[in-house]
Amino acid sequence: MSRVYVFADESGNFDFSRKPGASRYFSVGTVVQRDDGPGRLAADLNQLRHDLAWQGIGLDGAFHATEDTQQVRDAVFKTLAVHPLRVDVTLVEKSKAIPRIRDTDVTFFKYAWFYHFRALAPHIIDVGDELMVVASEIGTKKRRAAFRAAVEDVVRQCIDFRVPHRIAFRPCMSDPSLQAADYCLWAVTRYWERADDRSRLLVDHQVASQYDLFETGVHHYY
Secondary structure (H helix, E strand, O other): OOEEEEEEEEEOOOOOOOOOOOOOEEEEEEEEEEOOHHHHHHHHHHHHHHHHHHOOOOOOOOOOOOOOOHHHHHHHHHHHHOOOOEEEEEEEEHHHOOHHHHOOHHHHHHHHHHHHHHHHHHHHOOEOEEEEEEEEOOOOHHHHHHHHHHHHHHHHHHOOOOOOEEEEEEOHHHOHHHHHHHHHHHHHHHHHHHOOOOOHHHHHHHEEEEEEOOOOOOOOOO
16 A cells, blocks of 8 residues: 655646737646655755755745746756656647636636546556645635635546645745656746757756647637
């Protein structure tokens, strides 16, 4: 029996338009670890912070791929590379989403989460395992309850009822494994959004899937 940890993050925004700043995709990414994996990763990332500080590279906050310098990113990816992480990313091209699945942000969020987790669960969980899903908090305080309820409902739908499970929601800055999920998702989505594969190549050996949900779709709604 294993305790399976799924650390999840999202990328993209809920701006369904062609305006500057609107992402092409909304993506759900997960990093899967087992047993003492999160503790070992946390220790290594914490040591990396000390090593970077000794080199005169201070960090004001947590590791965050979009904000960190390339020097810091390279060091983080090097640290992540030696850990047995399973990375999966589901991308939803927003312009191909029919209006009824994006009538609210929560509806669209749950749609992306459902198709991601439904595909992932059979590959990582067996009866006899325990499941811990840790999701990065998203949205304003007022809306977080709706996003949390969406994740909880998706997980219940997608796993065997005999699998004990817990779901937690934390700020990304509070959990090193969520920061790892942020980094891995950033690396993959940067390729899909900008055709920049420099960082994706660094995690390529850990990426089990990167799936464009609407790949075969041809109709764009905006």
